[in-house]
Amino acid sequence: MHSPLVVALTILLICRFGDVKATIWLDPDTGLNLYQFIAKYGYYYENYTVVTNDNYILNTVRIPRGRNESSTSNSTKPAVLLLHGIWSHPADFIIMGDRSIGFLLAEQGFDVFLMACRGNTYSPGHLNFSTDSVEYWNFSWHEIGYYDIPANMDLITNVTGNVNMSFIGHSQGGTAFVVLAVTRPNYRARISVSHLFAPVVYMDYCRLPFFSYFKIVKENLEDLLTDMHLNKGILTYNPLVLPLAILFCNINAPTKYLCIELHGITGPDPNQLNATKLTVIATNTPAGGSFKEVFHYLQVAKSSTFSLYDYRSHNFLRYNHSEPPFYNLSSIDDIPIYIWYGANDYFSGTLDFIRLGNEIPSAKLKPVASILWNHMDFVFAIQGKEYVYDEVISNLRNVVGI
Numbered sequence: 001m002h003s004p005l006v007v008a009l010t011i012l013l014i015c016r017f018g019d020v021k022a023t024i025w026l027d028p029d030t031g032l033n034l035y036q037f038i039a040k041y042g043y044y045y046e047n048y049t050v051v052t053n054d055n056y057i058l059n060t061v062r063i064p065r066g067r068n069e070s071s072t073s074n075s076t077k078p079a080v081l082l083l084h085g086i087w088s089h090p091a092d093f094i095i096m097g098d099r100s101i102g103f104l105l106a107e108q109g110f111d112v113f114l115m116a117c118r119g120n121t122y123s124p125g126h127l128n129f130s131t132d133s134v135e136y137w138n139f140s141w142h143e144i145g146y147y148d149i150p151a152n153m154d155l156i157t158n159v160t161g162n163v164n165m166s167f168i169g170h171s172q173g174g175t176a177f178v179v180l181a182v183t184r185p186n187y188r189a190r191i192s193v194s195h196l197f198a199p200v201v202y203m204d205y206c207r208l209p210f211f212s213y214f215k216i217v218k219e220n221l222e223d224l225l226t227d228m229h230l231n232k233g234i235l236t237y238n239p240l241v242l243p244l245a246i247l248f249c250n251i252n253a254p255t256k257y258l259c260i261e262l263h264g265i266t267g268p269d270p271n272q273l274n275a276t277k278l279t280v281i282a283t284n285t286p287a288g289g290s291f292k293e294v295f296h297y298l299q300v301a302k303s304s305t306f307s308l309y310d311y312r313s314h315n316f317l318r319y320n321h322s323e324p325p326f327y328n329l330s331s332i333d334d335i336p337i338y339i340w341y342g343a344n345d346y347f348s349g350t351l352d353f354i355r356l357g358n359e360i361p362s363a364k365l366k367p368v369a370s371i372l373w374n375h376m377d378f379v380f381a382i383q384g385k386e387y388v389y390d391e392v393i394s395n396l397r398n399v400v401g402i
């Protein structure tokens, strides 16, 4: 993943633009992968491989204790499972270092599990399909909720002895959790409490660029890609992203404002963006997703309903109905689900989150008290701790009684 090629290209680019060299200052976390990141911050971790019921091979990293905690402490700690968003990766939850929710949870008594879903750089593949095949990429967030989260919950139970656990999901991680909660009630019952950061469920008020255009061409685009055997991964990891980011997004580059603009594509919030982190973010991002995940979101947006994947002429075979069935949100009435959202989120609008909160009987809405709070602020904001994490962790501690 972080091949010598990256380093070579970086050096090449920097030499080519020699005058830039003197003024480049890089955030010291630039270039670290998930494992190097955890180790650099002084945490002990364990690396797990888990195979889902549909044979996807996933990767999960466990941070079982705080930095200074002794390894002999043997109390069974409450476990918390964290799931990143589309095109993102598990390092999202530690990227802000000592102020990130992953490390804060480890410091405050939790056994932390960072999972990587299917299609992600950090998940190795499939028992039967190559990661370059259309078969491998034939999944949406439905399968992430239906297979990947349960597989990780079983892993946690095996490793820690905890039957129950808490869950935190960002963006698509929240979408997948809602799918799990509806379709796997036995797993839902094992979640003590769930905090969803900007879960993308309804998208009536989506403000992403070109989104309304893609809504219109969705079916044609899907057919075209399928015919061309290109209905596979989109925004998968590319080793060129980091050297380009180092060159153009470093804190002294005149072009860094373009990078800040690009980052703001999901809703600009310049006050919460530490621009030195752009190269840290670019180290592992984008980390992969499927076209099918995007098509499923477009379907949700187009129909204004949260329903299973629309297989169109094959719906009858699959669902015994010409339309895909709704996910029955009103069946989620037992476990507490906190829906955190910002007013400046371009994926879903405030009214989308309010609708979601109204349709899930046991949901509680948590608008973030910062007017420009956006989609990515939940993982990258300078003040994530103050605005979100402290309250989330204190709630988790209350629920599990530590």
Ligand SMILES: *[C@@H]1O[C@H](CO)[C@@H](O)[C@H](O)[C@H]1NC(C)=O
Pocket (backbone or CB within 6 Å): 035, 047, 048, 049, 058, 059, 060, 124
């Ligand atoms: C963790 O496991 C994955 C396979 O699931 C492997 O690709 C990766 O190299 C491992 N990382 C470390 C640091 O052991």
Ligand SMILES: *[C@@H]1O[C@H](CO)[C@@H](O)[C@H](O)[C@H]1NC(C)=O
Pocket (backbone or CB within 6 Å): 067, 068, 107
């Ligand atoms: C851990 O120990 C180091 C060195 O003693 C100290 O500086 C630090 O504040 C301690 N706590 C955490 C959370 O790192």
Ligand SMILES: *[C@@H]1O[C@H](CO)[C@@H](O)[C@H](O)[C@H]1NC(C)=O
Pocket (backbone or CB within 6 Å): 072, 073, 074, 075
């Ligand atoms: C391990 O747990 C047992 C029972 O809870 C306790 O008696 C023992 O002191 C603990 N050992 C350590 C090293 O914490």
Ligand SMILES: *[C@@H]1O[C@H](CO)[C@@H](O)[C@H](O)[C@H]1NC(C)=O
Pocket (backbone or CB within 6 Å): 055, 127, 128
């Ligand atoms: C997938 O791979 C596993 C392990 O190699 C094998 O046991 C299984 O039969 C394969 N399934 C299919 C459908 O090929």
Ligand SMILES: *[C@@H]1O[C@H](CO)[C@@H](O)[C@H](O)[C@H]1NC(C)=O
Pocket (backbone or CB within 6 Å): 134, 135, 138
């Ligand atoms: C994708 O999955 C669907 C549903 O599981 C199946 O009907 C379809 O044949 C699959 N397509 C490919 C190319 O594997």
Ligand SMILES: *[C@@H]1O[C@H](CO)[C@@H](O)[C@H](O)[C@H]1NC(C)=O
Pocket (backbone or CB within 6 Å): 050, 051, 151, 152, 154, 155, 158
């Ligand atoms: C959990 O343990 C059981 C029994 O050892 C095993 O069959 C199962 O595959 C394990 N599941 C995971 C996800 O590790």
Ligand SMILES: *[C@@H]1O[C@H](CO)[C@@H](O)[C@H](O)[C@H]1NC(C)=O
Pocket (backbone or CB within 6 Å): 163, 164, 189, 190, 191
């Ligand atoms: C897990 O949580 C359920 C409630 O959702 C509770 O009934 C059950 O006793 C818990 N199991 C354990 C082992 O704590």
Ligand SMILES: *[C@@H]1O[C@H](CO)[C@@H](O)[C@H](O)[C@H]1NC(C)=O
Pocket (backbone or CB within 6 Å): 027, 028, 274, 275, 276, 277, 382
């Ligand atoms: C931004 O990140 C750098 C490097 O980690 C750090 O030194 C600086 O204090 C951060 N700025 C803010 C406002 O948090």
Ligand SMILES: *[C@@H]1O[C@H](CO)[C@@H](O)[C@H](O)[C@H]1NC(C)=O
Pocket (backbone or CB within 6 Å): 320
């Ligand atoms: C399919 O739908 C028809 C009509 O709604 C119903 O009579 C039948 O029982 C359904 N079959 C299955 C397998 O659900």
Ligand SMILES: *[C@@H]1O[C@H](CO)[C@@H](O)[C@H](O)[C@H]1NC(C)=O
Pocket (backbone or CB within 6 Å): 328, 330, 331
């Ligand atoms: C949805 O779930 C609720 C609560 O469990 C139930 O009363 C209702 O019948 C379900 N609706 C459908 C369409 O299955």
